[in-house]
Structure formats: C-alpha cells, structure tokens
Amino acid sequence: xQKPSLPSSKDKTIIVFSGDLNKVIAAFIIANGALxxxxxxSMFFTFWGLNALKKEKKPANIKKNxxxxxxxxxxxxxxxxxxxxKMNFSGFGPVLIRKIMKDHNIASVEELIKTALSNGAKxxxxxxxxxxxxxxxxxxxxxxxxxxxxxxxxxxxxSDATLFI
Amino acid sequence: xQKPSLPSSKDKTIIVFSGDLNKVIAAFIIANGALxxxxxxSMFFTFWGLNALKKEKKPANIKKNxxxxxxxxxxxxxxxxxxxxKMNFSGFGPVLIRKIMKDHNIASVEELIKTALSNGAKxxxxxxxxxxxxxxxxxxxxxxxxxxxxxxxxxxxxSDATLFI
Amino acid sequence: xQKPSLPSSKDKTIIVFSGDLNKVIAAFIIANGALxxxxxxSMFFTFWGLNALKKEKKPANIKKNxxxxxxxxxxxxxxxxxxxxKMNFSGFGPVLIRKIMKDHNIASVEELIKTALSNGAKxxxxxxxxxxxxxxxxxxxxxxxxxxxxxxxxxxxxSDATLFI
Numbered sequence: 001x002q003k004p005s006l007p008s009s010k011d012k013t014i015i016v017f018s019g020d021l022n023k024v025i026a027a028f029i030i031a032n033g034a035l036x037x038x039x040x041x042s043m044f045f046t047f048w049g050l051n052a053l054k055k056e057k058k059p060a061n062i063k064k065n066x067x068x069x070x071x072x073x074x075x076x077x078x079x080x081x082x083x084x085x086k087m088n089f090s091g092f093g094p095v096l097i098r099k100i101m102k103d104h105n106i107a108s109v110e111e112l113i114k115t116a117l118s119n120g121a122k123x124x125x126x127x128x129x130x131x132x133x134x135x136x137x138x139x140x141x142x143x144x145x146x147x148x149x150x151x152x153x154x155x156x157x158x159s160d161a162t163l164f165i
Numbered sequence: 166x167q168k169p170s171l172p173s174s175k176d177k178t179i180i181v182f183s184g185d186l187n188k189v190i191a192a193f194i195i196a197n198g199a200l201x202x203x204x205x206x207s208m209f210f211t212f213w214g215l216n217a218l219k220k221e222k223k224p225a226n227i228k229k230n231x232x233x234x235x236x237x238x239x240x241x242x243x244x245x246x247x248x249x250x251k252m253n254f255s256g257f258g259p260v261l262i263r264k265i266m267k268d269h270n271i272a273s274v275e276e277l278i279k280t281a282l283s284n285g286a287k288x289x290x291x292x293x294x295x296x297x298x299x300x301x302x303x304x305x306x307x308x309x310x311x312x313x314x315x316x317x318x319x320x321x322x323x324s325d326a327t328l329f330i
Numbered sequence: 331x332q333k334p335s336l337p338s339s340k341d342k343t344i345i346v347f348s349g350d351l352n353k354v355i356a357a358f359i360i361a362n363g364a365l366x367x368x369x370x371x372s373m374f375f376t377f378w379g380l381n382a383l384k385k386e387k388k389p390a391n392i393k394k395n396x397x398x399x400x401x402x403x404x405x406x407x408x409x410x411x412x413x414x415x416k417m418n419f420s421g422f423g424p425v426l427i428r429k430i431m432k433d434h435n436i437a438s439v440e441e442l443i444k445t446a447l448s449n450g451a452k453x454x455x456x457x458x459x460x461x462x463x464x465x466x467x468x469x470x471x472x473x474x475x476x477x478x479x480x481x482x483x484x485x486x487x488x489s490d491a492t493l494f495i
Binding site: 178180182211212232235293296297298314315317318321322324327329 | 340342353356359360363367426429430431434436490491492493494495
Binding site for chain 3: 010012022023026029030033034037096097099100101104106160161162163164165
C-alpha cells in the first residue's frame with residue numbers, strides 16, 4: 001500500500017516592502033539560511049524594497065517623465081545607499097553597521113544578494129511599483145525577474161512560511 | 166480506497182498593524198489578488214491600522230473621554246487621511262501616490278477596500294485597540310466586524326499564510 | 331487500516347525585529363493568545379527587538395569596546411524604555427499607552443513577557459545582533475536563550491504560521 005504523498009513544501013517566500021538597510025539585511029540572512037538548508041526561496045521586492053535591487057549607477061539613455069524623475073532623485077539607488085530605520089544619523093548609522101558587520105566577518109548586503117542569487121533564490125521586482133515609480137528593468141541588477149501579485153501568491157501557496165518584511 | 170482528506174486550506178490572513186498609506190495599499194492588493202483566486206481572506210486591523218477603517222466623517226453624538234478625544238484629534242480619520250512611511254512631505258507624498266495610482270489606472274485605497282468587502286473579505290477591527298483608543302463601532306465603515314486575538318488566531322490556523330503588515 | 335499521520339503542528343513562530351513598544355505588545359498578545367490555546371510559541375528577537383529583552387539595570391563589570399558603548403548609550407535598556415513608532419512625543423506617548431492599558435486592565439509589557447515565559451514560550455535572542463551590538467548574555471532577562479538563523483528556521487518549519495513583526 002502506497003503512502004499518500006503529502007503537500008510538504010518547505011519553500012519560503014519573503015516580501016521585501018521596506019528599504020531599510022537592516023530589514024533588507026535580515027531578509028537576506030533568512031533567505032540565505034533557508035537556501036543553505038536546500039529550500040527554494042522567492043523574494044518579492046515592492047515599494048521601498050525595490051531600491052535594494054537598483055544598480056549602483058543608472059544606465060544611460062533612460063527616459064523618465066517629471067514624476068519619475070522626482071522619484072529617481074529622491075529614492076536611494078542600490079543597496080549601498082539604503083538607510084537605517086532608526087539611528088540613521090544622516091547616513092552615519094549605515095556606515096557604522098557596515099563597519100561592524102565587516103569587523104565581525106558578516107557578509108555585506110551586496111555579498112548577501114550575490115550569494116542568494118547564485119544559490120538559486122528568485123528575486124522578483126514588483127511590476128506595479130516599477131510602473132508607479134517609473135523604474136525601468138535596465139536599472140535593476142542582473143538576475144532579477146519581474147512579476148505581479150499573482151506571481152507572489154503562487155510562491156506563497158508553494159511555501160510553508162511567508163514573511164512580510 | 167478513499168484518499169485521505171488533507172488539510173489544504175489556502176485561505177489567507179493579514180494583520181494590518183500599520184496605518185501607512187502604502188502598507189495599507191499593499192495589504193489590500195494582496196487580499197484582492199487572493200480573493201480573485203477564490204481564496205477566503207481575513208484582515209485583522211489593529212493599532213494604527215484601524216485608522217484605515219474609520220468613516221471619513223465622525224458620526225454625531227459620540228461621547229469620548231479626555232484621552233479618547235486626544236486620540237481622536239491626533240489620529241487620521243479614514244483611508245483618505247493616511248500618510249506615507251517615507252517621503253510624506255506634510256501630506257504631499259500621499260497626494261502624489263494617489264495621483265500616479267490614478268494615472269496608472271490602479272484602484273484607490275477606498276476602491277480597494279470596497280472591492281475586498283464585496284468579494285467577501287472579512288475585515289475585523291481589533292476590540293482591544295478600540296477600547297484603548299476609545300473608537301466606537303459607529304465610527305467604522307459598514308461591513309466591519311469586531312474581534313479579539315482569539316478571532317485572529319482562529320483565522321490564522323485556517324490559513325496557509327499569515328502576513329503581519 | 332491506519333490513517334496517515336498528517337503534519338499538523340499548530341506551533342507559532344514570531345520574529346520580533348522592531349523595538350517599538352506597541353509592536354512588542356502586539357507580538358506578546360498574539361504569543362500569549364496562542365499559548366493559552368495550547369500552542370508552542372517561539373519568539374526570535376533580532377535587531378531593535380532585542381532591546382525589549384534587556385534587564386532594566388545593566389549588570390556591573392561588563393566590558394564593552396567603544397562601538398559597543400555607543401550602542402549601549404543609544405539603545406533603550408529593557409521593555410520600560412521602548413518608544414512608540416508614531417506619536418512618541420519624547421516619551422510621553424509610551425507613558426500614555428501604559429496608563430490606558432492599565433486603566434483597561436490590560437497587562438503591561440513586562441507582565442506580558444513574564445506570562446509568556448511562565449507559559450513556556452521560547453524567547454530566543456539573535457546571536458548575530460548580540461555580536462554586532464556587543465550585547466552580553468548577562469544583560470538579558472532570565473529565561474532567554476540564544477540562537478541563530480538555523481534555530482529560527484527550525485522553529486519556522488515546525489510552525490503553521492510565522493510573523494515578522
């Protein structure tokens with residue numbers, strides 16, 4: 001007699017809504033921990049979270065309208081520009097966190113992102129946020145996919161845990 | 166031989182703790198996505214999240230004590246008054262987000278709430294928050310239920326994913 | 331014929347990232363609700379959340395380096411010093427919340443923590459955060475364990491719901 005096959009996915013889904021440096025770090029530490037245990041991980045970046053996936057330098061020849069330019073000017077470009085939710089001190093806080101992470105041999109957020117990608121994490125940029133803020137695919141780091149709420153919910157239903165960070 | 170019936174609920178539970186406009190939008194976009202896939206959705210509004218469920222106009226004849234009046238004066242009344250977690254700019258940020266959502270044919274938060282209710286979402290106001298802040302049932306929009314942590318946990322245990330937003 | 335045993339754990343895992351008084355209160359109200367229903371609860375305290383687990387008085391004879399002293403000076407010591415995410419008013423907001431919680435016979439956060447511990451909740455302090463901020467085990471209240479991301483993920487995979495607060 002056959003055992004029934006149980007729905008036993010241990011995949012994880014993480015929605016990264018926040019663009020705070022320490023929340024993005026927390027998201028990737030959890031993701032990389034799960035990947036190292038052999039779990040599939042989908043990370044869905046929406047609203048401020050999307051800033052973490054921007055390339056450090058904006059590609060040339062990207063055209064934006066007035067409002068898109070405003071967002072462009074005001075939002076941080078890439079993981080190196082993310083701020084802290086507390087104790088930001090005009091940018092000194094993130095410098096401090098980065099220094100002590102390095103002193104304690106903890107990977108930087110850029111390394112954490114690279115590790116996640118090379119271990120197979122799916123990084124998905126929210127289509128609606130891109131539309132709203134006028135962010136173009138060429139502005140995002142290599143390896144990022146684009147998806148909507150249906151993509152997100154499909155990942156959620158294949159996961160045993162979903163975190164909203 | 167009968168197949169065993171597996172616990173396969175795909176319901177979703179969302180706890181809306183934040184009253185930030187963009188987090189409330191995210192909560193309802195996820196909720197409406199799940200509803201359109203035929204899932205049951207319970208949304209539990211607590212602390213600042215409860216502001217999203219207030220009617221735009223306070224009903225007449227509601228009596229509040231001094232502390233309740235203070236909360237009443239200081240907290241936003243209804244979804245049209247919610248602020249952004251970042252870039253609020255004394256209320257200009259939300260105006261901007263609302264404008265670009267409209268420009269991109271994305272439903273306003275008021276429409277998102279209406280859609281959720283008419284598609285069967287349960288919107289539950291946290292009893293304890295109402296007691297603490299002196300919010301009366303008559304101040305909340307039609308269709309909202311009231312419940313406590315037990316109501317919340319029952320929904321959680323019938324769901325395959327719970328988000329704390 | 332035997333029924334197959336289904337994976338039916340109803341344990342809960344809560345990651346407390348935030349150190350905001352009202353989010354910590356929400357976390358413990360959910361935890362204590364689940365404990366009272368007979369569920370096992372693991373709470374994992376990371377980044378600012380760890381402040382909630384500090385003893386009110388720093389034990390004597392703890393040596394810290396310069397950066398650790400800076401964190402020590404700037405971060406709140408224990409649950410009585412936590413601030414609100416909104417309406418903090420230089421500390422008046424938390425006093426108000428505490429007063430109205432008392433007026434409504436709701437347990438203080440210190441009582442909520444004690445109840446959780448005595449009902450068997452596992453309170454786990456994040457090793458990495460302790461390392462980064464130079465927080466020593468002797469600074470944390472009695473009954474707290476220390477763990478890393480693997481401890482967290484193990485709890486997650488034994489739970490039917492995980493909240494990131």
